[in-house]
Amino acid sequence: MSDTSALSLGDERLPALELAFALVREAWEGFDSARPGQPPPSAESLDLLAQSLPQTGVGALHALKEAERLLDESLAQSRPRFFGYVGSSGLEVGVLAEALSASHDVNLASLAAAATMVEQQTIGWVGEFVGFGRVGGVVTSGGMVSNLTALAVARERALPGSRRMGLDGRGTLYVSAEAHSSIDRSAELLGIGSESVRAIPVDADRRMDVAALDAQIGADLVEGRVPIAVVATAGTTLTGAVDPLAQIAAVCRQRGVWFHVDGAYGLPAAATESAGHLFAGIELADSATIDAHKWLYVPKACGILLVRDPDALRRTFAHDASYMVDAAENPVDRTLEYSRPFRSLKLWTAFRAHGAEGFRSALESNLAVARRLADRVRAHADLELVVDPQLSIVPFRHVPSGGSIDAHNAELARRMQEDGDVYVTSAVIDGMTVLRPCITNFRTTDEDIEALIETVLRTGRALERGD
Ligand SMILES: Cc1ncc(COP(=O)(O)O)c(C=O)c1O
Numbered sequence: 001m002s003d004t005s006a007l008s009l010g011d012e013r014l015p016a017l018e019l020a021f022a023l024v025r026e027a028w029e030g031f032d033s034a035r036p037g038q039p040p041p042s043a044e045s046l047d048l049l050a051q052s053l054p055q056t057g058v059g060a061l062h063a064l065k066e067a068e069r070l071l072d073e074s075l076a077q078s079r080p081r082f083f084g085y086v087g088s089s090g091l092e093v094g095v096l097a098e099a100l101s102a103s104h105d106v107n108l109a110s111l112a113a114a115a116t117m118v119e120q121q122t123i124g125w126v127g128e129f130v131g132f133g134r135v136g137g138v139v140t141s142g143g144m145v146s147n148l149t150a151l152a153v154a155r156e157r158a159l160p161g162s163r164r165m166g167l168d169g170r171g172t173l174y175v176s177a178e179a180h181s182s183i184d185r186s187a188e189l190l191g192i193g194s195e196s197v198r199a200i201p202v203d204a205d206r207r208m209d210v211a212a213l214d215a216q217i218g219a220d221l222v223e224g225r226v227p228i229a230v231v232a233t234a235g236t237t238l239t240g241a242v243d244p245l246a247q248i249a250a251v252c253r254q255r256g257v258w259f260h261v262d263g264a265y266g267l268p269a270a271a272t273e274s275a276g277h278l279f280a281g282i283e284l285a286d287s288a289t290i291d292a293h294k295w296l297y298v299p300k301a302c303g304i305l306l307v308r309d310p311d312a313l314r315r316t317f318a319h320d321a322s323y324m325v326d327a328a329e330n331p332v333d334r335t336l337e338y339s340r341p342f343r344s345l346k347l348w349t350a351f352r353a354h355g356a357e358g359f360r361s362a363l364e365s366n367l368a369v370a371r372r373l374a375d376r377v378r379a380h381a382d383l384e385l386v387v388d389p390q391l392s393i394v395p396f397r398h399v400p401s402g403g404s405i406d407a408h409n410a411e412l413a414r415r416m417q418e419d420g421d422v423y424v425t426s427a428v429i430d431g432m433t434v435l436r437p438c439i440t441n442f443r444t445t446d447e448d449i450e451a452l453i454e455t456v457l458r459t460g461r462a463l464e465r466g467d
Contacts, residue, residue, distance in 0.1 A: 009060050016060040023068045028092060031078050031443060041073045075423065080444040081451060083437035084417075084425040086237060086265045086294050091442065093353045094298035094346035101342040108139070108340035109332040110324060115342050116331060122344040125351055126290060127306045129359070130263070130270040131282050136310025138335045139344045140303040143264030146289035147231070148186040149305050149313075149336050153287065154229035154258035155190055156316045163316060167191040172220050174198045174230040176208035180237050180262060192228065206241035206387065208232060214251050221255075229258040234279055234288075235266015238427055238436070240391035242266060246281030253284070261288040264303070265440075266391050268295040271356065272363045275391060292347045295366075295392075295440045296359065302343045310334065362442040366392050370439045373449045382457060386429055392439040395429055398460035406433035412460055421455045422448075 009016055041049070048066060057063070076082070078090035106115045124134040140146045151173065156163050159171060171192045175183050177199040184194040198220070200213045217227050230252050232243035245261060252259035261267070261282060267290040270279035282288065285308070292302040307313055313334035324330050332338055351359070370392040377383045377396045386395040400408045410433045413426035427436040437452060 012060045016064060019061055019064055023064070024095065027068075027071070027076075027078070030072075031076070031080065042069070045070055045073055078441070078443070079423070080441050080448045081422040082441065083439065083452065084423050086438050087440050088293050088295070088300065089297045089441040089443055090299045091297035091346075091350055094350050097346040097349035098299055101345040104342070106342040108342060109338050110330050111327050112331075112342075115345070118342075118348050119331075119344045122348045122351070123304060123306065125356075126292070126296075126304050126347070129356055130267050130288075130290060131276075131279065132285065132288050132306045133283055133308070135306060135308050136313075137287075137304060137306040138313060138331075139340070140305055140335070141301045141337070141343075142293065142303040143180070143262065143289050143291045144182040144185065145336060146264070146291075146303045146305040147180075147182045147260070147262055148189060150260045150287040150289065150307070151183070151186045151192075151229055151231075152190055152336070153307065153312045153316045154260060155192065157258055157312060158226050158228040162191075169193070169196075170224065170226045171228045172196045172198060172225045173228055174200055174213055174216065174257075176200055176202050176233055176236070176241075176243055178202055178206060178236045178238050178241065179231060179233050180264065182264075183231050183262070196225075202241070205390070206236065206239050208243040208248065210244055210247040210251060213248065214255075217251070217255050217257065227255060227257045229260050231260045231262055232285075233266075234261050234263035234282070235269065235391050237265060238393075238429060239387045239395055240266060240389060240393035240438075242278040242390055244281070245279060246284065249281045249284035252286075258287070259285045261285045264289050264291040265294050265438075268359070268363055269367065269391050271360055272367060273360075274364060274367055278390060295363065296347060296350070297362065297440075297442050298346045298350055302347055304347075366439045366442070366444065369444055369446060369449055370394050372446060373437065373439070373452070376449065376453055380453070380457075382460070383453075386432060386434045393436060394439075395427065395434040395436045397432070397434045398456050400460065400464050408460070408463060409433045409435060411463060412456065415459050415463065416455060419455075419459065422452050424452070424456075 077087040106112050108119060119139050123137040128134045173187055175197060184197055187194045187197045198216050201209050203209050220227060230248055232245055232248045234242050249259050269275040270282055288306045290304045292298050292304055293300040317335060318333035370389050373394045374385055374389050377385045382399055384397050384399050397409045398412055410426055413424055413435055416422055416424055424435050424437050426433055
């Protein structure tokens, strides 16, 4: 091959390929042996990171080795003892498909032959998997953008022409008091305004109070406001609570309001036998967000927005562009983004490789591990379970013999993150600072849960002693 560009790999191509895949294998083997969560950057890396723009290259092999070291010193969510936020796991076949996809650099903005069909097929499979129905939608960069996209569609439906003429301040949105902040942020970006987002109180199970929702919509209608959408959360980020979808759907149907489900974290569990019943009513939603890069395990980024009437996307986003006239309609007419990578390939490949059964079994295993963690916490005198898990988030705290329990648990989370044996983030629930492990990694087992408990007890006692 005559490859003369200064940017081609030339003779380094084969060794670089071999090196890259050897490094991936090494990383996977390291994850399996449950290495610590967050080693601090080495002096060598800090030195490299202080350097200015290199004018001449060091070559691909050298640069890849540097990149590998920096990755090794970064907080990898792929590790089975990463319990922070809502993590994922860098599913192995997904990582490989991602490399393949990048090699072809397909752009999903315009018609891209098979890739365009793969995207739609993958969306259909996800809809089927979670019981939404095999409909249409769009692949996004994640939950934030999926929610924003759905609410743009709902806004145009409730207030036709608002995409061109702007809003008049009448629109309102409804969420539970424990919804993700991406809804407030969407309201701000869409000109609805976060002050028009009604935070509906939650019940004892931390699920949206449906009577309060109906009353709030009624009161807003009396005042001449225009309800744009109700957003139910199917797996809140704080505790994993699933709002009562069927009851909310009934209110939306009766009031003629768009029903969106934010299932960015929790919706995959709709496919399981043990938790599926919590999601009854998902088949009644107008749209739903689900992040494949969370609990469908593939590497970031891969968000899915399911939309029952996909033409509503076109009515919201289509524009005439004199530089895109070769097709009657381009995929970009149904999305917010222009250039879009081939994000769905990794999920498509994973469904083909493991089948829905493989995913169901990994999800059930995560749910079972979370339930066992809750049981272990309940049974220990020095630990307190703060919320019974509905899905795979298990908020609990270590109870010190004296002093402020909130300050103790905040410091405990910080200390454990620094030590790096396990990675847990803290959260505030009803004013209480808690440890909030979330289990969304197919690699996480009971052994990792035992390590978590042992680390919490050991570190908690050291803090009490003032060590
Ligand atoms: C319920 C919920 N919605 C939306 C998001 C935002 O998703 P992303 O980070 O993919 O934009 C999250 C993130 O954790 C979430 O838990």
